Amino acid sequence: MKTLICDCNKTLPLNPQALSQALAQTPGADGAGLSAVHTALCRREAASFQQAAKSGEDLLIACTQEQHLFLALNDATVGAQPVSERPIRFVNLRETGGWSRDGAKATPKMAALLAAAQGPAPEPVATHTYRSQGRVLVIGAADAAQAAANLLADKLEVTLLITRVGGALPQVRAQAVHTGTLKSLTGWLGHFTAEWESSNPIDAELCTRCNACIAACPEGAIDFSYQVDLDTCRSHRACEAACEVIGAIDFKRAPQRSSDEFDLVLDLRATPAFSQHQPPQGYAHVGSDPALLLKATLNLRELVGEFDKPKFFHYKQRLCAHSRNEKIGCQACIDVCSASAIRSNASAKGATKLQAATGHAPGGIIVEPALCVGCGACTTVCPSGALTYATPTAGETGQRLRRLLTAYQAAGGRDAAVLLHSQGTGARLIDELGRAAAVDKAVHGVPARVLPQALWHSASVGVELWLSAIAYGANQVMVLVTDEEAPQYRDALRAQMDIAQAILSGLGYSGVHLHLLQARDARDLADLDAALRCPPAQGVAQAARFAVQAEKRATLDLALEHLLAQAPARAALPEAIALPAQGSPLGSLSVDTDRCTLCLSCVGACPESALADNTERPQLRFTESNCVQCGLCASTCPEQAITLQPRLLLAEGGQARKTTRVLHEVPPYACIRCGKPFGTLKAIENMLGKLAGHSAFQGAALERLKMCNDCRVIDMFNDQRQTRITDL
Known part of the structure; x- marks a missing residue:
């Protein structure tokens, strides 16, 4: 190159x-x-x-x-x-490095930025295609809706939904006009469905705007919006008589529900139709802001044709810890998604019909590509790696971070801090900080040890890559969030950082390694400038050489192994590091052995094979490195005997967490007829105690509960044969 x-x-x-x-x-x-x-x-x-x-x-x-x-x-x-x-x-060397009080010391940083930029480009990924014919629904009052329609009508097919009485429509009908209250709006660019209800006596589609009703109304309850103000109307019905030939006015008409499909939606109401932080593509809410209206109309005018966007995620249902047997476990991705693009698919009812209709087998989640905005927050909070970011992949991002830090160290750089930011607002803030530093001696600029790296979205990288960066030689990882990020993204990033910091602190690395920086615009540059100059933390003595894997858990294990091997005071490490409960992907289980009957429901519920039985004897076995703390075992357990324990087990140099151990073991129950073990002593005794008073389980029937399946059948057969002989 x-x-x-x-x-x-x-x-x-x-x-x-x-x-x-x-x-x-x-x-x-x-x-x-x-x-x-x-x-x-x-x-x-x-x-x-x-x-x-x-x-x-x-x-x-x-x-x-x-x-x-x-x-x-x-x-x-x-x-x-x-x-x-x-x-x-x-690649930007100017604002990110040269324009700084540290510019003279920024050679290692510049080498690192060049090396990262020279790396291979991300592999192409599948795309999702939007198809729009330019049918736009404008929702709002008559005056505002018509004004917006005038800005769009030369390029788009406009339909108006007038939501309240008042204002004026032109005498000439240039667009389809409906009146009423919007009841629902679903969909995305090229595929919106709107449903509204009209209860006004005037049918806007039948109305010819002859104005006879306006002239006839003694109260002035009708204006040029061609709707009756029912608060002013005194029911003289003069308007209805004036419109008799056309028949557009009917005070006896029942409320009418209507629906239609549109490609685009422009919403001029005060309250938007979508409450999520990231509304669907093709929907614009501007309220009464003229600047937003101009921006929205310019954008909507160009949304005709076919548009491709990357499919930002990969989903592996076999790894998903969301649900088993209609029990809910982890729902971190559903909670964090600001675009409402992820929904539960937990129900197994109507499974065959559901799969035939949607192509999705029951269980796990469904991600709608048309609604996904590529923030990647779902992949960051996913504990199992069922959801992974597709462009770039974790492997590609890891390779870039490794090149960045390797070049920085080769050039003599010390105390590297990786700054992850979005390629939109985040990159603009970095540029503005560099420009300010170039002309204002009071502004420091991006320090020489801070290595900025742009992401599609700053929430798309999480704990396994942060810890990998520390293992590669970074002292710190900083994540810059702006108004682009939804509030739940910041909460999720903060929770994930708490987990990563707890691990590093527990391993004996001093200082603060994870920083969440927040800035909205140029008004926050002074705070950002100060935050970037935080003191360095303690890093590894020797940089790792592993490659980030496709599987999230595999990468996390590699990073943990290296950080443990490089721990400053390895001999004095605790047996385990307690981790925050919120969002922890690591941990153990505590089983109340007095309550557990070894029914093994938890084994069937575990999606990660962390729990297993023993075919030779009644045991509940556990492999801690597989556990993602989803909670499905706890919610499935009929005895409520399981409690999650978020932690990182360090015993035996970290190998104990990869070793299968027995959580609970009880004696087997022996068949009273043949002596073969079946079930557990506690389970059979509990069953006998619960059924002893039941009329169907008395005498021989109760004794059969103490037999294995084979002996139970034989005993029933013998009993029936004896009964027939007696009858004869």
Whole structure:
């Protein structure tokens, strides 16, 4: 890959030799071509870019400011491959590193950012396609709805739903008009279904707007919205008489329910139709804000045709710990989703019909790709790895973090802190902080040890990758959240950070390793500037070399193993580290042996094979490393004998959590006829005690309960034969 760097009119302190050497020591990175530092690559030295563009090599340009100019220049360069055949990558060294009080010390950071940007691009993923024909429903008062329709009508097929009396519609009917109260709105771009109820005496679709009713009404209860104000109307019915020929007014008409399908929805009411933080694509709620109305109409006008978006998630039902046998366990993904894209599929009733109709077997969850916005929060809180992020995958993100930290260390960097932020508002805030630092000596800017990395969404990376970053040599992981993130995302990230920090502190690493930074806009830059300069924490003495795995639990185990091996005071570690209960993916179980009958219902309910029986004897066995603390065993247990214990077991160097151990064992009950063991002593005794007073279980019938299945059948057969002989 050919890399072009520019000091942006000598405002960046670049050291090309040091950068080249650091990249040479990073596996897969390329330091060739860094010997020349440009000063005005986007202006008088643009010929150097054109020459590189004609070389046929992959290009990385260390400038994001003039990204659009370079792309246009590539298209205008004779002999250069089009971007569709050879994408050009861009990396920001200016605002993220050079424009800072630490700019002179930022060479290791710049090498790290270049190495990460040179890594392989994420693999393409499946997409979801929206199809819109441009049918838009505008909901609101007559004046506002008609004004919005005028902005859309030249490109879209507009339908109005007038929700209250008052205002004015034009004399000429240019759009379909309905009146009433919106009862429900479901769907997404290209697939909305609206249902409304009309109870007004005037049928807006029949009305010809002849205005005879307005002239006839003595109270003035009808205006140019062509609806009767029932609070003002005194039931003279003069309007009904005036409209007799048309028949649009009928005070005896029962409320009418109507529904229709639309591709887009513009909502001008004060209260939106969707309460979630992320409404569906194709829906815009603007209320009475003119600025929002302009923005929404410009966006809606372009939403005609087919639109593809990545399918951001992979779901493996076999790993899902949400439900078993209609019992609910983990529902972290459902609770955290701000787009209401995830719903339970726990019910097994009508299983065959359900699977035939939806393609989903009962159990687990259903994720609607059309509603998913790609935040990845569900994959972050999922304890089992049933939900994983698809673009980039965890493996691709892990590889990027490893390259980043390897190059930083190779260039002599110390005390690295990884800053994860969104590529939208988060990236803009980082840019604004760098720009402020370039002109204001009171602003520090992004410190030299802080390595920013953009994500599609800052909630898409969780505890297994944070701990992997620490294992790779980072001292800290910072996550920047903005107004893009729903409140539940912040709560989930904070809970996951509490778990990761408890593990690191319990292993003896000093300091605070996980930081959740919050900033809305430029008004919060001073606080962000101060938060980024927090003191470093203690990291590992030797960086890990493992690769992030496709399975979340496998990655978590690798990170934990390395952090345990590198623990500062390994000899003095406790047997176990207690973890916060909220969201912990690790832990054990406590079984009340006085209550447990070893019915083994919990074994059948466990989705991760953490619980198992023993075919040779009545035992309940447990493998702690498999447990995801979903709680299905506890909710299934008929004796309520199971309690979750969030923790990380460190005994035997961490191997004890991978070893199967017995949680409960009782003597078997021996058949009174053949002596073969069946069931458990406690279970049979409990059953005998409960059924002893039942009329159907007296005498021989009660004794049969003490027999195994085979002997019970034989005894019943013998009893019936003896009865027949006696009868004869």
